[in-house]
Amino acid sequence: MEADRVLDLSGEVCPVTAIKTRAEFNKLKEGETLKVIFTSKKSAESVGAEFRKNLVKAYVDGNKYILILRK
Amino acid sequence: MISIIVHSGEWDRIYHAFSIASTYSALDKKVKIFLTYWAIESIARGKFDCGSEEKNEKIRKGMNEGKIKTLDEMVKLGKEFGNVEVIVCSGSMEVLGIKEEELPDWVDRVGGLAEQLIEAEKVIFI
Numbered sequence: 001m002e003a004d005r006v007l008d009l010s011g012e013v014c015p016v017t018a019i020k021t022r023a024e025f026n027k028l029k030e031g032e033t034l035k036v037i038f039t040s041k042k043s044a045e046s047v048g049a050e051f052r053k054n055l056v057k058a059y060v061d062g063n064k065y066i067l068i069l070r071k
Numbered sequence: 072m073i074s075i076i077v078h079s080g081e082w083d084r085i086y087h088a089f090s091i092a093s094t095y096s097a098l099d100k101k102v103k104i105f106l107t108y109w110a111i112e113s114i115a116r117g118k119f120d121c122g123s124e125e126k127n128e129k130i131r132k133g134m135n136e137g138k139i140k141t142l143d144e145m146v147k148l149g150k151e152f153g154n155v156e157v158i159v160c161s162g163s164m165e166v167l168g169i170k171e172e173e174l175p176d177w178v179d180r181v182g183g184l185a186e187q188l189i190e191a192e193k194v195i196f197i
Binding site: 011012015018020023 | 090093094097098138140148151152
């Protein structure tokens with residue numbers, strides 16, 4: 001399993017991507033990971049920058065942009 | 072506490088005020104949205120006007136693509152963090168003759184400007 005929780009934000013853009021990622025991230029326990037799926041490259045980049053201290057992995061999967069965040 | 076005072080009745084400006092409020096709320100900041108004058112009229116009468124037909128079309132396109140939400144959805148996104156309160160200016164309501172029952176359910180209460188400003192560390196006017 002790639003992450004403890006998954007948040008699919010396909011079709012969403014900023015600021016909804018930032019708000020929903022923050023809501024899901026807050027639910028993680030220490031050390032848990034969150035996989036966030038984007039179709040908007042810019043939104044993925046801005047969330048990636050916001051969570052840079054927690055960013056474990058970032059990659060492209062077809063038309064999806066994936067971030068793995070750890071609390 | 073951040074105070075966002077919305078005077079404009081233009082839909083995109085009200086939506087932007089709610090985007091700012093919800094993002095602050097997500098970042099654990101207390102926010103009070105204070106709707107006054109034309110902003111109240113727009114939400115009470117369900118008006119959709121972004122200032123020009125061209126802007127209206129662009130915003131409608133964004134909504135059809137799911138990129139722009141409804142006012143209701145955007146303010147509730149922020150409320151989920153428990154840091155957003157939506158207050159409507161009592162003075163403006165009297166001037167415009169708008170009654171409380173005309174207000175959407177996401178309006179928390181009617182209030183005054185002084186209360187809005189007294190604890191505000193920052194005021195954003197839209």
